[in-house]
Amino acid sequence: MSDVDVKKTLANYAAGVEKYLETCLKDRGITPRLQEAMEYSLMAGGKRLRPVLCLIWAEIAGIESAKVMPFAAAIECIHTYSLIHDDLPAMDDDDLRRGKPTNHKVYGEATAILAGDALLTEAFGMMLNVSDVPAERVLQAASIMAYGAGSNGMVGGQQIDMDLTGKDGVELQELQQMHALKTGALITASCLSGCILGGGDEDDMKAAMEWGKNVGMAFQIADDILDVVGDEKELGKPVGSDQEQGKNTYPSMIGLEESKNLAVQVAATANLEIKNYSGAQADFLRHLAAYIVQRTS
Amino acid sequence: MSDVDVKKTLANYAAGVEKYLETCLKDRGITPRLQEAMEYSLMAGGKRLRPVLCLIWAEIAGIESAKVMPFAAAIECIHTYSLIHDDLPAMDDDDLRRGKPTNHKVYGEATAILAGDALLTEAFGMMLNVSDVPAERVLQAASIMAYGAGSNGMVGGQQIDMDLTGKDGVELQELQQMHALKTGALITASCLSGCILGGGDEDDMKAAMEWGKNVGMAFQIADDILDVVGDEKELGKPVGSDQEQGKNTYPSMIGLEESKNLAVQVAATANLEIKNYSGAQADFLRHLAAYIVQRTS
Numbered sequence: 001m002s003d004v005d006v007k008k009t010l011a012n013y014a015a016g017v018e019k020y021l022e023t024c025l026k027d028r029g030i031t032p033r034l035q036e037a038m039e040y041s042l043m044a045g046g047k048r049l050r051p052v053l054c055l056i057w058a059e060i061a062g063i064e065s066a067k068v069m070p071f072a073a074a075i076e077c078i079h080t081y082s083l084i085h086d087d088l089p090a091m092d093d094d095d096l097r098r099g100k101p102t103n104h105k106v107y108g109e110a111t112a113i114l115a116g117d118a119l120l121t122e123a124f125g126m127m128l129n130v131s132d133v134p135a136e137r138v139l140q141a142a143s144i145m146a147y148g149a150g151s152n153g154m155v156g157g158q159q160i161d162m163d164l165t166g167k168d169g170v171e172l173q174e175l176q177q178m179h180a181l182k183t184g185a186l187i188t189a190s191c192l193s194g195c196i197l198g199g200g201d202e203d204d205m206k207a208a209m210e211w212g213k214n215v216g217m218a219f220q221i222a223d224d225i226l227d228v229v230g231d232e233k234e235l236g237k238p239v240g241s242d243q244e245q246g247k248n249t250y251p252s253m254i255g256l257e258e259s260k261n262l263a264v265q266v267a268a269t270a271n272l273e274i275k276n277y278s279g280a281q282a283d284f285l286r287h288l289a290a291y292i293v294q295r296t297s
Numbered sequence: 298m299s300d301v302d303v304k305k306t307l308a309n310y311a312a313g314v315e316k317y318l319e320t321c322l323k324d325r326g327i328t329p330r331l332q333e334a335m336e337y338s339l340m341a342g343g344k345r346l347r348p349v350l351c352l353i354w355a356e357i358a359g360i361e362s363a364k365v366m367p368f369a370a371a372i373e374c375i376h377t378y379s380l381i382h383d384d385l386p387a388m389d390d391d392d393l394r395r396g397k398p399t400n401h402k403v404y405g406e407a408t409a410i411l412a413g414d415a416l417l418t419e420a421f422g423m424m425l426n427v428s429d430v431p432a433e434r435v436l437q438a439a440s441i442m443a444y445g446a447g448s449n450g451m452v453g454g455q456q457i458d459m460d461l462t463g464k465d466g467v468e469l470q471e472l473q474q475m476h477a478l479k480t481g482a483l484i485t486a487s488c489l490s491g492c493i494l495g496g497g498d499e500d501d502m503k504a505a506m507e508w509g510k511n512v513g514m515a516f517q518i519a520d521d522i523l524d525v526v527g528d529e530k531e532l533g534k535p536v537g538s539d540q541e542q543g544k545n546t547y548p549s550m551i552g553l554e555e556s557k558n559l560a561v562q563v564a565a566t567a568n569l570e571i572k573n574y575s576g577a578q579a580d581f582l583r584h585l586a587a588y589i590v591q592r593t594s
Contacts (some may be wrong), residue, residue, distance in 0.1 A: 030448040034456040038448065085414060090406035108398035110459050113410065117382060117417065118456075119447040125443030128436050139425050145423030151327040151335065151415040159331040162407050177463045247550035295547075 001287045003294070008277050009284050010291075013055055014048035017067075018191030020073040024126065027033055030118075037107040037115035038122075042080050044098045049292075050075045050187060050220075054194035057208050060281045062200025067132040068197045069142065072124035078149050079140035081119035082186075084112055086158060092245060120149075133197050141193035148189025156289070158184025159194050166246035175248050183223075184216030191215075207273050211285065221263040222251040226296070228256060262295045298584040300591070307588075308582050310352055313362075317370040321423065327415075334404040334412035335419075339377050341395045346570050347484060348373045351491035354505050357578045360493025364429040365494045368438065371423035372487050377447050379483075381409055383455060389542060395537075396533030397567040403494075417446075428578050438490035442454035445486025454479025463543035470484040473514070481513030487514075504570050508582065511567030516589050523593070525553060531593055536575035557573070560590045 001009075021042055025035055051072035058072075067071070081127050087094040087102040088109060092113050094102050102113035122281040127142040128159050147153055158176040191212035226235060227242045242249045250259040267289040274282055298306075318339055322332055348369035352362040355369075362369075384391040384399040401409035424439040432530060444450055457475040461467050464586060488509035492501050512537050524539045533579050539546045548557040564586040571579055 008357045025448075028449060031453045031456050031460070033460060034448055034453055081414075086412055088410065090410060105405060111383065111456065113382055113387060114452050114456050114459070117378075117413075119415065120417055121447035121452060125440055125447060127318040128440040128443060135436050136435060136583050141434050143422055143425040146418055146425060150418035151322075151331055152325060155411050155415040155418060156331055157410050159408065163330060164413070169393070244559055 001283060003287075003291060006284070006291045010047065010049075010052060010288065011117075013052040013065075016055075016069065017048045017073055017076060019049045020069050020075060023123070024070075024073060033107070033111060034114060034118060037103060037111045038119055039238075040095075040106060041084050041103050041115065042119065043076065044100055046076075046098060048076055050079050050190040052194045053187065053190045053212065053215075056281050056285060057191045057194030057200070058198035060208075060277065060279070060285075061195045061204050063133070063147060063198040068194060070126045070128060070195060071130045071138075071193065072190075074123040075145065075186070075193075076153075077119045077123035078127065078145070079186060081123070082149075082154055082158070084116040084119070088112060091158075091162070092198030094237070094241070096237045099233075108132040130197070133198065137199065139195055141196040144189050144193045144196065148185040148192075152179055153185030154183075155187065160245075164248055167248075170248045172253055175250070179220040180213070181216065182237070183220040184213055187216035187219065188212035207277070211270045211271040211289075214266050214273065215289050215292060218263050218267040218270065218289065221250045221259055221266065222293050222295060224251055225256065225259050226262070227251075231296065267293045298580060300584075300588060303581070303584045303588045307344065307346075307349060307585065310349040311517050312361075313352075313366065313455065314348045314370055314373060315340075315343045317366050317373040318373060321367075322368060322419070329576045330404070330408060331411060331415060334400060335416055337403060338381050338394075338400050338412065339374065339416065341377075341397055343373075343395060345373055347487040350487045350509065350512075351494075352454050352489045353578050353582060354491030354497070357494035357505075357574065357576070357582075358407040358492045358497030358501050360495040362432070365427060365491060367423045368399050368427045368435075368440065368490065368494060369487075371420040371441065372483070372490075374416045374420035374423065375442070375451075376483065378420070379446075379451055379455070381413040381416070383475045385409060388455075388459070389539070391534070393534045396530075416513040429492070434494055434496065438493040441486050441490045441493065445489075450482030450486065452480055454482065458544075461545055464545075467545045467550070469550055472547070472550060477510070480517040481510055484513035484516065485509035503575070507570040507584075508567045509572070511588060512586050515560050515564040515567065515586065516531065518556055519590050519592060521548055522553065522560070524548075528593065554569075564590045 025039055054072040054075055058068045059065050064235055081099060084103045086092050087097055088104055095105055103115060111134060130138050157178050162177060164174060188209055191208040192205060195208035227239055230239050232239055271286050272290045320335055351369040351372055355365045357502050380394060381400045383389050384394055385401055392402055400412060427435050454475055458479055461475060485506055488505040489502060492505035524536055527536050529536055567586045568583050571582060
């Protein structure tokens, strides 16, 4: 599978997610300004990596991905809410996201906060309305998402990020712990919840979790590297913003070359976890892990 | 049942909720500053009205309230998150809540936003972990909560509130619609979800919903009245803040006396919906509706 094929497969799955997201807030009677703000960020593009991981792991575990689409799309709502809130003036104070003005720049802070709150809440509504899967599995998978997105996961990581920003003498271990929560936990939960929805057994769940954890870390290292060497136009945001904001990153702590090596190594560790899996989906995951490390946006 | 008895019964149920809330974030390994900020607002007191309504309706529908306690407590987490975000500078910019500095005044805006996000996320985790109730009921009840708390409910109402603040020529109907979402939807969902968890039938669900809707409205009118005639010390916040912020309220739109009459009338409508219910719980609900209208804090 070439890089082109990986991108094509990723885009195919993402197109399904995109289609679902396009209609999920329509004709719901949501007050107009709020709906507009929610859709503005939700439909701003992006790789839709997290929902795709949920779909793929559901397929590996043994269910058609169409049956878990609302759940997968909900994960993108969670990811989007986190970006809206992270961009707020009180947080990272970013003006651009994916080449467009950030949510609060367009709708003001109050609506941006509410659009984030609403996307997070709708996400759980969407997850819980998955009807083609046994209720026990839906409960377990949604509960995994709450854990990964909450104070022991993504939100906790964002708090630690705020605590560490601008601080001197941060240890590499602290940085890794922060990213494991801020980025890794949601990616891991995306894989694991898909696996659970698909009816995976204990071994599958362990594989989904460990692959997700390592890919999440590789993804974050690559993200840090791109903030140094990436192309502004491709990224849709200014490079060097981490440094400007006093963020501790892999390149700032262990250097660019060492960061690149670490990313490759962690992606390889991820793939060891799924070495016993065959089939098109597992093959895609293996190539995806490698692609994530080499991506340019 | 005297007013004293209503307060005593309410306090008894609330004490159970309080006890659960006290421990639900402990020993979870949450990063310290985030946990502290979450607990600061969660344990700041309050009547715990919403969780108590969930517990009572669960009992009416036929289940021990202890079995739905995590779910009921989760509702208070949702309510608390909404207060933290509503108080933010970009929203109502309030300095005091229940006699204490608001969350962002103590922990800063970034942590206050994250504490709210985390409480909302944890709430779903807590709801989904209710294990003594059939999974289908838990799914349905949590889904009702997502609807009541989300863009078609509480968050939608807060957006409309922002849109209407300072605006001239607001119609009474717009004000009612705003409050039905901002306050009413969560109170209604609290009653309905309790009823569903308890195994209530269609008639019970209709009664829970209609009683909740009307009590929610009575509660809001009483709240608006208290902001005019209340005692600052009892309320724990300055009176007159609605007027100062250019908020449209029942007293500002239909006058104080008319507002008082409307509250009494709406509470009576609520109780008509449960006229066929007997037993201590239904009796408590009837007196609670009346008490809510007359409360002084």
